[in-house]
Amino acid sequence: MLSDITIGQYFPGNSLLHRLDPRMKLTLTLLFIVVVFLPQNWFGLLAVVAFLGGILALSHLPVKLLWRSIKPVLFLVAFTSVLNMLYVSGEGEPLLAFWVIKIYPEGIATAVFISIRIVCLIAGSSLLTYTTTPTALTDAMEYLLSPLKVVKVNAHELAMMMTIALRFIPTLMEETDKIMSAQKARGADLESGGLMQRVRALIPILIPLFVSSFRRAYELAMAMECRCYQGGEGRTRMKRLQTARRDWVALAVYVAVVVALIGLNILFGSSLK
Amino acid sequence: MATLTVDNITYTYAPGSPFEQHAIRQVSLETVPGELVGVIGHTGSGKSTLVQHLNGLLRPMEGRILLDGADIWAEPKKIRDVRFRVGMVFQYPEHQLFEDTIYKDIAFGPKNMGLDEAEIDRRVRAAAAYVGLDEALLEKSPFDLSGGEKRRAAIAGVMAMEPEILILDEPTAGLDPRGRETVLAMIEEYRRSRGTTVLLVTHSMEDVARVADRVLVMNGGRVAMLDTVEKVFSRAEELEEIGLSIPAVTKTLLLLRRQGIPVDTSVYTVEQAVQQLLPLLGGDGVC
Structure with missing residues (x-):
């Protein structure tokens, strides 16, 4: 029953996006957020949608996958749309006036504009996790956070913690499954009863799970020490991140898009209220 | 005592997905009351999946799956009653x-059965x-007990439900030779005194040789x-093809036979090997 929860969304592939350096991908994703929020008019937004479409095509990911990441935010989209329609007022006559509710064409336009923006944001940023393995992602984070050493933030330790956490999620899931089966075999009833009863029924599962997590943590710490692990100082990598020409080309394209969007803003002004 | 009948069962993990995997295919089995069946196979052979069905x-x-002729899934809501009659000890039960x-x-198991205090205490x-x-x-x-004691306490937790059929998944895994011996002996003793049918999942042929009636x-998910x-042991070549190690004694005799020496x-x-070899050596006493 626990096996259908997906952790990390990496979708194996060999597209251009998969092959980009994860550090660059992380940077470009941040840049993409800027790109999504730049446009102030419909021409800009259209350009962003086209740009996103281009990236999606390059990623060779099934459309179904993207739908899966957009689905959870649909509520948010609907919610902001409603708020925008209610609160944005226009100059002309309202399209609909009822009690205190007045809906202007400008409100609807804003709602549509913002909805497209949110969907683009989610679709674009989910590409990062779809095309990058969790380990590559932590490596990239470690690299990008390493300048923070100056302010005593240990990027290596943070990245190591994340790697270990990611590594152990499936293990702990399996363990949970096993403990649940074992307690069910002793007649534990996990499926019926009221809320309190169900919470109490979790005790025989949570205690062994905690105990085993601590046991695993000690064992892992011991194993790491046996292999002389002493933090990031002077540590080399088996897989070294390397930027290739395609990474710099990608960066150049993004920068060009940012410049173009700023140009469109100046050219057509703002259509947002 | 109850009879458990497995009638041609198949189970697939993650059906319909790219990870689809047949865990067991068309497995059938019928237990004889009071016997001890050793269930043996490789990692991934489906033995653990099979016993979790029982x-x-x-x-x-x-x-x-029939328990005394009645389908255990006839009333899914009453599956708990089946679990009380067919006790199952998981791998590393001390966890x-x-x-x-x-x-x-x-007392956790007996309590879940809804027994009264006195009966729980007795059990x-x-x-x-x-x-x-x-x-x-x-x-x-x-958490204050030693590893071996924990294992035994955990096994007791299932025995206290006094199941008619007791399944143990690798009960000796990770124990030292003395611990193995203790656990096997207590399983035998429990079976002897209560007449419980026992299914013992293991990958140790030595364990099977010691305690099992049938194997x-x-x-690959099939019987x-x-x-x-x-x-079963007389089909040693086939066992080796499957990749199961046979007991060292059997292996020795097999090598002897390959060299043309007539042994069973x-x-x-x-002890049995001694019986085989002594006549061949021309002697009849113990040297």
């Missing part, structure tokens, strides 16, 4: 201890005695062999 933890996708005393932990003490846990240990925390050999210990290779204990 007490209704997994529901077969095809086929049926499932959770109460603050051993006594309470052993807890009886189960503790079967596994050789001292009364004084009963009030201790499970079920699983390979490869199901026969008496002698008959269905032998699996040292």
Whole structure:
């Protein structure tokens, strides 16, 4: 029953996006957020949608996958749309006036504009996790956070913690499954009863799970020490991140898009209220 | 005592997805009351999946499981009753201890059965005695016990439900030779005194040779062999093809036969081997 929860969304592939350096991908994703929020008019937004479409095509990911990441935010989209329609007022006559509710064409336009923006944001940023393995992602984070050493933030330790956490999620899931089966075999009833009863029924599962997590943590710490692990100082990598020409080309394209969007803003002004 | 019948069951993990995997295919089996069946096979041979069907933890996708002739899934809501009649000890059962005393932990199963205090007390003490846990240990925390004691306490937790059929998944895994011996001996003792049918999942041929009446050999999710210990071990070549190690004694005799020495290779204990070899050496006494 626990096996259908997906952790990390990496979708194996060999597209251009998969092959980009994860550090660059992380940077470009941040840049993409800027790109999504730049446009102030419909021409800009259209350009962003086209740009996103281009990236999606390059990623060779099934459309179904993207739908899966957009689905959870649909509520948010609907919610902001409603708020925008209610609160944005226009100059002309309202399209609909009822009690205190007045809906202007400008409100609807804003709602549509913002909805497209949110969907683009989610679709674009989910590409990062779809095309990058969790380990590559932590490596990239470690690299990008390493300048923070100056302010005593240990990027290596943070990245190591994340790697270990990611590594152990499936293990702990399996363990949970096993403990649940074992307690069910002793007649534990996990499926019926009221809320309190169900919470109490979790005790025989949570205690062994905690105990085993601590046991695993000690064992892992011991194993790491046996292999002389002493933090990031002077540590080399088996897989070294390397930027290739395609990474710099990608960066150049993004920068060009940012410049173009700023140009469109100046050219057509703002259509947002 | 109850009879458990496995009628042609099939189970697939993650059906319909790219990770689809047939765990077991068309497995059939019928237990004889009071016997001890050794279930043996490689990692991934489907043996653990099979035994999890027997007490209704997994529901077969095809086929049926009958307990005394009645389909255990006839009333899914009453599957708990099946779990009380078919007890199951998981691998590393000591990892499932959770109460603050051993006594309470052993009582968890009987309590779930809805028994009264006196009966629970009787069962807890009886189960503790079967596994050789001292009364004084009963009030201790499970986390203060040694590894072997924890394992025995956990097994007692299932024995206390007094199941008609007892399944143990690798009960000797990770124990030292003395610990293995203790656990096997107490399983035998429990079976002898209660007449319980026992299914022992293991990958140790030595364990099987020691305690089993029949052996079920699983390979690639199917039943490869199901026969008496002698008959299964006499098919040593096939066992080796599957990748199962046969007891060292049997292996020795097999090598002798390959060299043309006429010995019976269905032998699996040292005593039997001595019986085989002495006449060949021309002597009739013990040297």
